[in-house]
Amino acid sequence: MAFNQLAKDRPRLLIVGGGYVGFTLAQQLQTRIKESGGVVTVVDPNPYMTYLPFLPEVAAGNIEARSAIVPHRQHLKDCELIGGRVESIDHANRTVSIRGIDQGPDFDLPYDEIVIAGGSVTRTFPIEGLAENAIGLKTIEEAVSLRNWVLERIEIASLTDDEAEKRKALTFIVVGGGFAGIEAIGELEDMARTAVERNDRLKVSDLRFVLVEAMGRIMPEVTEERAEKVVADLRSRGIEVLLNTSLDSAKDQLVKLINMKDKSPAGEMYTDTLVWTAGVQASPFVKNSDLPVDERGRVRAGADLRVTGDDGPIKGAWAAGDIAAVPDLTGAGPGGFCVPNAQHAVRQAKTMAKNIMATREGKPLEDYYHENLGAVAGLGLYKGAATIRGVDFGGLPAWAAHRLYHGYAIPTIERKVRVFSEWGINMLFGRDTTGMRHVRDPRRSFKIAAGDEVDKAKARL
Incomplete structure (x- = not known):
């Protein structure tokens, strides 16, 4: 119009x-x-x-x-x-x-x-290097970019003999232990594990996933007991969960952490991938x-x-x-x-x-009242956590509850059909770990072909 x-x-x-x-x-x-x-x-x-x-x-x-x-x-x-x-x-x-x-x-x-x-x-803080090096998970564009970036880091790591560069490429840090951060690290680790298993030049043990949370617990929407079980489950998968820890700086891809209890240094690591999910x-x-x-x-x-x-x-x-x-x-x-x-x-x-x-x-108005029945989270294929009507459960039942609830909750019949169909296809044929390169710069190949010397100089195969 x-x-x-x-x-x-x-x-x-x-x-x-x-x-x-x-x-x-x-x-x-x-x-x-x-x-x-x-x-x-x-x-x-x-x-x-x-x-x-x-x-x-x-x-x-x-x-x-x-x-x-x-x-x-x-x-x-x-x-x-x-x-x-x-x-x-x-x-x-x-x-x-x-x-x-x-x-x-x-x-x-x-x-x-x-x-x-x-x-x-996304809520951010004035942390050195955060704006330059981190990515959020609040938009569909960020989700698409993050998927392709992670898969590309895995491919790059498989081709380098430089151990420091390999470690940096395969180190993935998620800041924020709410639902968004927990689901992000659970799903990304699951995808990365599958991608590495399909690459004979890498081992799953090469992957390093780190969750950073400033509070003393994760997922305030579920009971403390369930939150502790989620931490134990993530750690059993090799994911490092750092509680009472915050991001101090992220300049030049060097992430420095700080202990929130005594403000002492809590370690540092180089990474190509810093995901920020610390609130809205x-x-x-x-x-x-x-x-x-x-x-x-x-x-x-x-x-x-x-x-x-x-x-x-x-x-x-x-x-x-x-x-x-x-x-x-x-x-x-x-x-x-x-x-x-x-x-x-x-x-x-x-x-x-x-x-x-x-x-x-001219009729009377209604007050909004809704009693929360619980919360569900997906942590990767067949992995989940849930608290429904005060009952905690995890694993496959929680994962199924997560998918059923959100598959039902997304608006319109047309979108529900698309989502359930894609879930079914993936369960039948397995997870797709094919990354699409240069999503962040789709004109890159054309500019090189058209003679952009700057892009030619920067180009990698």
Whole structure:
């Protein structure tokens, strides 16, 4: 849709963000609001929703990248979709400033109601060398790049006689012991083990996987007993688990660690691969708004998901998901708020859809309440950890529970079929450990062929 064709004469419900909350809410409301004469507008720089729990599986090649994303235009056909990023919000005048993707035009867009659903971004710290040498695992692009990078390091290591370079190539460090970090290191180690077993110039014992966690335990979402069993399982696979340890610096591919108890040095190692999964923070664009924001940068919301300031709910403004401080009425959330995860985001979106329609019909609003039934994690093929209704279990049953739950939870029938089909194909034919080279620079071969002397000089076979 061209910019000059954006709806100008219809009441607009503007959804900022097309992730869990934005996508689910748009699906729930697009037809009803269109039939009432309004329009649902979704603004997001990406044309798809990313199902984040599948990023470790994409990084390990268990499913294809496109199966872990849900395209907006295919499934939000009754919405007005804008590929751009909201830069600021002026709710007093019901206007947002949008920057189009790829140097697209900047423009202001009016709205009648707004939903803040911008999710979260990777939380980082000013650690020397981190920005230059690390990669996150928060986007589908990062997952694809990480998979190919790890497989390429294995191939490079198999061709060198320099033991120091070999050790560096085969040392993989993951920082962060939450669900993202544990699943990432479990899946990547499993993939790397298979790849090395298929390479007769390497041994599995050449691999070195290191998990770095600043706290004294991992996976706060499960019981301490289950977390300790996961640590024991990872260590039995040869993965080094360093608790009470943090990253001190990562300059020039030399990772230096520090003991969090006494701030003493905790070792150092060279690595080509540093994966950062040490938490998330609310998307920062809401700081450029006149909406109330808490000390952690989250939009303040009530239990009914209306944006709420010191004087009560703010008319025409809603918020949910990672970007919002939503009260956890079960009392289980840290600080009294819902934790930032997909389980809450999807359910909040469904409650919000009911409440948005209720305000239009003059009906009472519903408070968001969801009691977490547990958590499941995949740690590689046939390996997992789970706590469901207070019952801990691991191994194959937990792995099956993880796949069944997330295969069911990813939106749309079409994506569910893709995911289960790919899992079935991999179980039948085995894990695919073929890496694609130069994903980070797809024009490299063309530039060399076209006579770019700089790239020719840098080129390796």
